[in-house]
Amino acid sequence: xxxxxxxxxxxxxxxxxxxxxxxxxxxxxxxxxxxxxxxxxxxxxxxxxxxxxxxxxxxxxxxxxxxxxxxxxxxxxxxxxxxxxxxxxxxxxxxxxxxxxxxxxxxxxxxxxxxxxxxxxxxxxxxxxxxxxxxxxxxxxx
Numbered sequence: 001x002x003x004x005x006x007x008x009x010x011x012x013x014x015x016x017x018x019x020x021x022x023x024x025x026x027x028x029x030x031x032x033x034x035x036x037x038x039x040x041x042x043x044x045x046x047x048x049x050x051x052x053x054x055x056x057x058x059x060x061x062x063x064x065x066x067x068x069x070x071x072x073x074x075x076x077x078x079x080x081x082x083x084x085x086x087x088x089x090x091x092x093x094x095x096x097x098x099x100x101x102x103x104x105x106x107x108x109x110x111x112x113x114x115x116x117x118x119x120x121x122x123x124x125x126x127x128x129x130x131x132x133x134x135x136x137x138x139x140x141x142x
Contacts, residue, residue, distance in 0.1 A: 008112035081105035092116035
């Protein structure tokens, strides 16, 4: 059974900027089809908005080709979830949308580098893990 995973925007952006290392490995495993990414229109909109920020693209030399490849990967290896609940659990209300997707999509895990999510450790029985711990979990589930 493939894991269903919610990935925070910071992991997607960091993995695009720096494909080497732990964060990049998360996107590489997605590319290999080792898990299914869950997203909502709202979380995808946030990713699209952030990855198109001119300052970010200039600073990290993100080309149109790189941006398109990342967005194509997300759509290809993902499942769209329409959240059916509203959550107000995170100290940063902007991160509640990831919890909503996880619960509504029956996610197995949330991957984040954001301390506002990581401090929860789990929500509604769904573990919230940094990338390195997620990769270990993924290795044991394959």
